[in-house]
Amino acid sequence: MTEQKTSTARTILAIAAIAAFAAVGVTALLVNIMEHKQEARNPFFRVVELDDDTEDPATWGKNFPLQYDTYKRTVDMVRTKFGGSEALPRTPTEKDPRTQVTTSKIEEDPRLSRMWAGYAFAVDFREERGHAYMLDDQTFTERQVATKQPGTCMNCHASTYVAMKKLGNGDLVKGFEALNQMPYFEARKLVSHPVACIDCHDPKTMALRVTRPAFMEGIRAYKASQGIPDYDVNTMATRQEMRTYVCGQCHVEYYFKGTEKRLTYPWHKGLKADEILAYYDEAGFKDWTHAETGSPNLKAQHPEFETYSQGIHARSGVACADCHMPYTKTGATKVSDHHVRSPLLNVNKACQTCHRWTEPEMKERVETIQVRHTEMRNLAMDALMALVDDLKAAKEAGRTDEELAVARDFQRRATFLLDFAEAENSTGFHAPQEGARILSHSIDASRKGQLAVRGALPAATVASRRNVETPVTPAGPAAPARVAVVTPR
Secondary structure (H helix, E strand, O other): OHHHHHHHHHHHHHHHHHHHHHHHHHHHHHHHHHHHHHHHHOOOOOOOOOOOOOOOHHHHHHHOHHHHHHHHHHHOOOEOOOOEOOOEEOOOOOOOOOOEEOOEHHHHOOHHHHHOOOOHHHOOOEOOOOHHHHHHHHHOOOHHHHOOOEHHHHHHOOOOHHHHHHHOOOOHHHHHHHHHHOEHHHHHOOOOOOOOHHHOEOOOOOOEOOOOHHHHHHHHHHHHHOOOOOOOHHHHOOHHHHHHHHHHOOOOOOEEEOOOOEEEOOOOOOOOHHHHHHHHHHHOEOOEEOOOOOOEEOOOOOOHHHHHOOOHHHHOOOOHHHHHOOEEEEOOEEEEOOOOOOHHHOHHHHOOOOOOOOHHHHHHHHHHHHHHHHHHHHHHHHHHHHHHHHHHHHHHOOOOHHHHHHHHHHHHHHHHHHHHHHHOOOOOOOOHHHHHHHHHHHHHHHHHHHHHHHOOOOHHHHHHHOOOOOOOOOOOOOOOOOOEOOOOO
C-alpha cells in the first residue's frame, strides 16, 4: 500500500513538472509571438527625419535598412539566357571612368546597326544592367558623342524629383519643362543619384506615388482614350496599380515633343505598338532619316509597361513589383525586395508564390517563350534587311522620292514594330501573343515594302497604308506625310 502511494505521488509530481514545463514553453511562445507582432507593427525605427527634399537613398536607409540593403544589390551583374549582363573589363579614361561595361548588342547582331543607320544607336547599344548603373551608363554612352542629347533624357536615368522642384521653384511641372530644354550635360550637374527612394515614395507616409509629370500626362491621355476624363494617377489609382505605375514612369515608349523637347508618352490612341505608331503618323513625327534608304524612321524605347499591359499578368492584376520586387521576410518583417532584377534569378519568391511548379519547370516555360520570340524576331530582322537592300538599290538606281514614298513608309512601320519588340526587355515574356502579333506585322510590312519597290503592290493596299480614300497606283504613290525633324533621343 505504501509503495502504491509512493508511486502515485511520483506520478503526480511528474505530471506537475510536465505541466510546469509546458506552461513555461507556452508562455515563452506567447511572448515570442507578441514580440514578433510588435516587430511587425513597427517595421522601422525613425532614426532620421525625412522630408520632400531628402534625395540620398543612404539617408532613407537609416530608417529602412532592410530595403536599402537590397537596393544596393542592384550593382549585381548576372546574366540569364536572354538578358541581364556580364561584366566586361574596361580600361577607364579621363572621359569615361567606368571599369566595367556590358556586352555590345551591335557586335552580337550587326543587323541592328543597319536598322538604325544614321542614328546614334547604331554607334553604341549595350545590354542593360541594374538600376545602380542607369545614370553612369547614360552619361558615358558613345551616343553622347554621336549627338547632342537634351536634358529630357535625365527623366528616366536619374533621381530628378528634387532637381525638378528646385528648377521650378517648387512647381514640379515647370521644373520638368525647364529640365527638358537644358543640354544634357548641363542637366547632369543637377542630379547625383540613379533612381532613388524619393522618386517612388512619399517621405512622410511611405505611400507609393508617381513623381514624373510625363507619366502623369501620359496616363491621363490614355485614360481619356478609355472614356475616363481628368485622370489623376496619385489620387485615383489603387495601391496595386501604383506597384506598376511607379515602374511605368521610366519603362515606357516616349518621344521628345516639339522644340521644347517635352518628354511625351504617346498613349493618346492606346498602348499597343500600332496604336502608338498611328499617333506618330498623325503627328508627323520621325526620329531620324535612315542613312541608306531615306525612310523617315522611328526608334522605340524600352516599352515594358505598354507590352506588359497586353499580357496575362496585367489582366490577372499582377503588378510589376510582384515579380521584380517580390515580398521577402527578415524575421517577422515582410518587405518588398528592392533588388530589382529578372524573376528568373529569384524564381522561388517571384514565381512560385502563384505557380506551383518546380524551378526548372518555371525556367523552361519562360525560356521556351523567349526562344520562340527570338526566332520570330530574327525572321523579322531578315525581312527588314531585305527591304533595306531593295530600297537602297532602288535609290542608287535613281528612283525618285515620290516613287519610293510608299516603300519607305513600310520600312518605317516594319522598323518601329520590330524595334518595339527588340527594345522591350522581357524577350517576349511579358505578352507572348502580342509580341508574335507585332513581329508578324513587321514581317508583313517589310514584304509589302519590297512589293512597293517593285511596283507590284495592289493599289488598295497602297491606299490603305497611305491613309487616303482613293486608290493610288503603284507607279504614282501619294507623297509622304510631312515629318518633323527632331533631336535624336
